[in-house]
Amino acid sequence: MGGAENPRTNEPFTVEENIRQLNAVDQQIVQLMKHTATALNALTIPSTSESNQNQDPVSEPTKPSLDPPAQKEAFRSATDSFLTALHAVDVKMKRQIFALEEASIVNLAPPQRHENNGPIMASQKPNGVGAVGNISAGWLNSRGTRVERDMEAELWGKAKEFLKKNNPAE
DSSP, X not given: OTTOOOTTTTSOOOHHHHHHHHHHHHHHHHHHHHHHHHHHHHHXXXXXXXXXXXXXXXXXXXXXXXXXXXXXXXXXXXXXHHHHHHHHHHXXXXXXXXXXXXXXXSOOSOOOOOOTTSOOOOOOXXXXXXXXXXXXXXXXXXXXXXXXXXXXXXHHHHHHHHHHHHOXXX
């Protein structure tokens, strides 16, 4: 009876699915801004139009009509929409963070406490900034000259091509 479960339920999202989800979050953040603008507009007093300013200064300017119950309802509706969208963004961002942890890109686990009687061992899990344990990728790259030699050879090759192209006398 309970065996009709979707086979993709426990599979991680693909890169394309993660990008689609992040695009959806981006669109919902735009909606959050629109809901905020709507809520703020509902609370503000509409400004008088420029046509009223061009009238005779002696005459009394017409005040825009205010409808407090309608403004209150517009604010409440915009606020409810804002909170719903904010909750959706929160849930989707948490999913993305958990996916990063699952892929060992970030480590959300609290640091383990060590007893005082043993040596402190560095974690072998990635910390999300390119370091594993006490060794960082930048430190490792700075110790080898292979990358530097390859880049230098590439630059010399480009310089030779440039000189051959711009000096047809040879």
